[in-house]
Amino acid sequence: MENRQLRIMVIDDEQIVGKRLKSALEKTGDIIETFEDGVKALERLNNHPFDIVVTDIRMDEIDGIEILEKVLAKSNQTKVIMITGYATVEMAREALAKGAFDFIAKPFKPNDLRAIIDKAAKELRKN
Amino acid sequence: MKLLNNILNPFIRKEKPIIEARIKVLRFRKFLENARTLMDLIEDGKEKLKEEYILDRSYISSLVDKVIENVRMLVFNACMLVPEGGEILYKEFDEHKILAQKDILNIISEKSISPKDKNESEEPEYRLLRNAVTWMIGPFSKLRPTVMDFIKQTFDHVIFGLSKFVYPQGIVSQLDLNKSGNDYHLDIIQLEENIILKNRKKLAINDIQCRPLGFMLMDNEKSMNIDTKSLSNQKNWFAAVSRDYLSLSTKNPQNIILLDAQLSGFVDSDFIFIFANKSITLENLLPKGFRVEKTNLGTMAWNYDTPKNIMENHLAYLSQKILKLYN
Numbered sequence: 001m002e003n004r005q006l007r008i009m010v011i012d013d014e015q016i017v018g019k020r021l022k023s024a025l026e027k028t029g030d031i032i033e034t035f036e037d038g039v040k041a042l043e044r045l046n047n048h049p050f051d052i053v054v055t056d057i058r059m060d061e062i063d064g065i066e067i068l069e070k071v072l073a074k075s076n077q078t079k080v081i082m083i084t085g086y087a088t089v090e091m092a093r094e095a096l097a098k099g100a101f102d103f104i105a106k107p108f109k110p111n112d113l114r115a116i117i118d119k120a121a122k123e124l125r126k127n
Numbered sequence: 128m129k130l131l132n133n134i135l136n137p138f139i140r141k142e143k144p145i146i147e148a149r150i151k152v153l154r155f156r157k158f159l160e161n162a163r164t165l166m167d168l169i170e171d172g173k174e175k176l177k178e179e180y181i182l183d184r185s186y187i188s189s190l191v192d193k194v195i196e197n198v199r200m201l202v203f204n205a206c207m208l209v210p211e212g213g214e215i216l217y218k219e220f221d222e223h224k225i226l227a228q229k230d231i232l233n234i235i236s237e238k239s240i241s242p243k244d245k246n247e248s249e250e251p252e253y254r255l256l257r258n259a260v261t262w263m264i265g266p267f268s269k270l271r272p273t274v275m276d277f278i279k280q281t282f283d284h285v286i287f288g289l290s291k292f293v294y295p296q297g298i299v300s301q302l303d304l305n306k307s308g309n310d311y312h313l314d315i316i317q318l319e320e321n322i323i324l325k326n327r328k329k330l331a332i333n334d335i336q337c338r339p340l341g342f343m344l345m346d347n348e349k350s351m352n353i354d355t356k357s358l359s360n361q362k363n364w365f366a367a368v369s370r371d372y373l374s375l376s377t378k379n380p381q382n383i384i385l386l387d388a389q390l391s392g393f394v395d396s397d398f399i400f401i402f403a404n405k406s407i408t409l410e411n412l413l414p415k416g417f418r419v420e421k422t423n424l425g426t427m428a429w430n431y432d433t434p435k436n437i438m439e440n441h442l443a444y445l446s447q448k449i450l451k452l453y454n
Contacts, residue, residue, distance in 0.1 A: 014183040016252045021181060085185050107175055107182035 006030040006121055007049070011041045011067060012056040012083060017106075021054070024110030025117070038062035042070055049075060052120050054113065056083045057091045057103075065095055072099050077127060079120035081113070148294055149318050151208060152367040152374045158204040158285060159387060159400055163431060165197045165278060166418070172260045176253070184235045187256050191227050194263060194274060198223065205281045209288025216281060223262075223274055231259050279422040286402050287424055290380040294365060302330045302366075311364065311450055314378075318369035339373035339388040340366060342439045343446035364450070382406055383425065384449060390438055397438055398431035401445070412448040414441050 008030055010021050018034030025032045033050075035041035038061050045053070053071050057064035068080045082103040084092045092103040101123070102116045172190050175182055202220045206213030234255060249257070265273040272280075299314040315330060332344060367374040371391040377384045383404040389397050401417075403409040404425035413419070416437075417428040430441060 012183075014252075016250050017181055017183060019250070020179070024179070085183065107180040107186050109178060109180055113181070 006051045006117070006124075008032050008052045008054065008117065009041060009045065009050040010034045010054045011038055011059075011064075012036065013038075013059045013061075014056070017056065017083070021110060021113070025114065028114070030117075038064075038067055042067065045071060045074065050078060051124055052079045052081065052101075052117060054081045054083060054117075056085070057088045057095065058085060063091075065091065065098065068095055068098055068100055077124070079123060081116055081120065144294070145316060148316050148367070151289070151292065152316075152318060154204055154208050155285070155289065155374065156372065156387065156389075158201060158208065159398070161197050161201040161204060162278060162282070163398065163429070165194060165201065165274075166429065168194050168197065169260075169263050169275065172256065172263060176256055176260055182252060182256070184252060184255065187252065187259055188232055188235045190256075191231050191259050191262075195224055195227060198274060198277065201278065201281055205285045208285050211288065212284060216284060219272075219277055219280070223277055227259075227262055231255060231262065275420075279420060279427075282402070282427060283422050283424040286383060286385060287380065289385075290376070290378075290383045299365075300330045300334075302332065302335065313364045313366045313375075315366045315368060318367055318372065335368055336370055337366075337368035337373055338371055338390040339442055340368055340375070342390070342442040343373070343375075343450065345443050345446075382452075384452060386445065386449060388438075388442060390435065390442070392435050394432060394434060397433070397435065398429065399438060399441055399445070400427065400429055401449070402427045407452065412445070414444045416441075 008025060010018050010025075010032060011034075012018055012021075013036050015036060018036060022032045022034050033044065035044070038055070038059050041055075042062070053067070055064045055067045064082055068082070071078050071080050076099070079101040080095075080099070082092055082095045082100050084103050084105045089105070092100075092105075095103060101120050104113055104116060168190060175186070198220060202213075202216045205216055261267065261273075263274045265275070267273065294314065294316070299316055302313040302315055303310070315335065335341075363378050365376050365378055371389055373386070373388045373390075375386045375388075381404075383402065384407065385402045386400070388399045391397055399417075401409065401413070402425060403412075407425070409426040409428055410419055413428055416433060417430045419426060419428045430438070433441070
């Protein structure tokens with residue numbers, strides 16, 4: 001995979017997370033789509049492939065683990081990065097065991113997530 | 128059973144004062160741990176407000192909950208140490224808790240938070256975090272005490288109360304020494320050894336296996352420029368010691384100096400805490416790197432998250448400045 005724009009999907013039911021991540025991650029020229037609703041995010045994924053999916057673990061309608069499973073079932077090339085909050089470290093471990101690329105705990109700085117995305121992009125380029 | 132009681136009672140009677148004294152020192156250490164956790168939580172909230180962090184409401188509610196829980200523990204330990212006036216502390220703690228519930232936690236639990244008005248540019252989560260930090264450290268527009276004000280008030284309650292605590296005669300050992308030409312006298316109890324000290328046993332420096340005190344009593348030739356004239360009639364220090372811990376204090380409520388230090392080699396748990404009342408300008412006695420807070424009674428200073436060798440140097444430096452105040 002050449003050094004091209006990445007298509008990154010961000011899923012978090014907290015509006016502030018998508019809003020802040022979109023503006024921070026777009027600075028490097030990647031294409032960012034944000035969703036507060038996990039179901040709508042999965043519908044979008046069915047029609048459009050994404051290189052990287054960044055998803056919160058704990059959400060009301062559909063949780064991050066289910067999203068991870070569905071994303072990987074559709075394409076095991078996609079790198080899924082989990083966002084964990086307070087008291088969800090156990091779920092993060094479960095996500096890693098199920099094939100998540102990495103996880104990051106809130107609160108975090110966008111640059112910390114960018115470092116993980118860069119690592120994921122390197123992996124994608126290898127394939 | 129009666130025979131056993133008869134055998135044990137004299138032992139228990141002799142042990143009781145020393146056990147009470149030990150419990151006070153250990154309880155104060157717990158109190159300091161609560162306070163340190165609170166300082167860290169407050170710093171964390173301040174930092175998250177300054178920087179461009181990705182956070183959500185659960186971070187804010189978790190921060191506020193942790194602060195409430197640690198203040199509750201602080202008040203609990205304060206009341207165990209100095210019961211008189213404890214009901215006032217509990218009443219004020221309740222007021223801070225109610226305020227946090229009303230101004231922060233209730234709003235967080237609402238499903239959607241909207242900006243105050245159309246001109247509000249700050250995101251609602253950051254506005255809530257700002258409210259939480261203001262609740263902790265101010266500034267308030269009205270004359271309303273912050274959590275930090277309350278923490279300081281609780282320290283004053285404890286430190287003034289402890290300064291009046293009289294250690295019973297006969298439970299302490301004594302250490303008289305000369306350091307850099309000055310004579311010092313310390314009454315000492317050991318925190319770990321379960322021994323009854325008969326009368327006022329005289330100790331030598333080598334008898335005391337206490338790392339922090341060891342660094343304080345090391346010879347150091349640096350000059351001391353403290354004006355001790357007004358304090359020269361105070362001679363006694365009280366020290367509670369274990370291998371890694373020192374609790375050193377003067378015995379006079381009019382001139383309070385208190386130093387607690389842990390030196391175990393683990394950066395996460397080691398610290399130096401000093402309190403001095405208003406007759407002493409503590410800031411002038413401290414090495415660099417101490418966090419200083421003023422209270423109504425005096426000044427308190429903390430040093431932690433510092434490598435062991437720097438802590439050791441701090442203690443050696445402080446001994447020149449502080450012991451001499453009451454030599």
